[in-house]
């Protein structure tokens with residue numbers, strides 16, 4: 001039942017309905033700015049992976065592509081995406097089944113869309129939740145050096161707000177660097193604090209153009225540290 005999947009589904013849409021124009025707004029704005037600044041030389045096509053209803057995407061950015069392939073397994077998300085962007089001029093094609101069933105299905109999908117840039121839309125940090133059969137390495141390795149790709153994903157989430165003084169870094173930070181940089185100013189009372197590790201440290205092994213870090217206040221009491229990377 002894909003509308004109940006653990007990385008999205010109805011609960012997520014209800015949260016978005018409450019927060020997209022309030023609590024989530026500053027995060028959505030910085031993510032849209034980051035996506036806008038992704039330097040793409042060619043805009044004939046784009047692939048989106050797991051955009052949900054496009055809560056963090058802007059109509060202007062979507063409209064800058066002639067053709068968009070959208071991989072999203074949640075039928076409610078697809079319905080809401082179309083309702084949220086009724087006027088986009090880009091041609092859209094939906095992929096409603098998972099392209100991550102096996103390395104063969106992922107490689108077949110890539111060979112069917114050989115030159116298209118790919119944006120992973122806050123998807124890869126949910127891989128363990130979703131029990132994706134592929135590792136991040138298996139998903140990302142075929143893209144390296146072959147096409148533009150970018151991902152924004154959860155790195156950590158916690159009841160503690162990360163303090164981000166410097167968003168841009170020349171590479172993805174290691175776990176210890178993240179703890180030092182964004183969670184160092186822990187209050188004395190945070191001894192029992194739990195940080196949920198979304199297991200996306202893999203990007204630190206890659207030669208990237210840049211990595212950016214963002215705070216997403218998901219609820220009044222739960223915060224995400226989002227990492228954004230542009231691949232090459």
Ligand SMILES: C[S@@+](CC[C@H](N)C(=O)[O-])C[C@H]1O[C@@H](n2cnc3c(N)ncnc32)[C@H](O)[C@@H]1O
Nearest residue numbers: 007008050051052055056071072073074098121
């Ligand atoms: C955390 S949500 C994305 C949030 C959304 N990008 C945003 O910024 O609001 C992850 C999305 O991935 C979708 N998803 C889960 N498994 C998928 C798969 N195998 N292929 C494509 N999308 C998938 C879920 O339906 C969900 O909409």
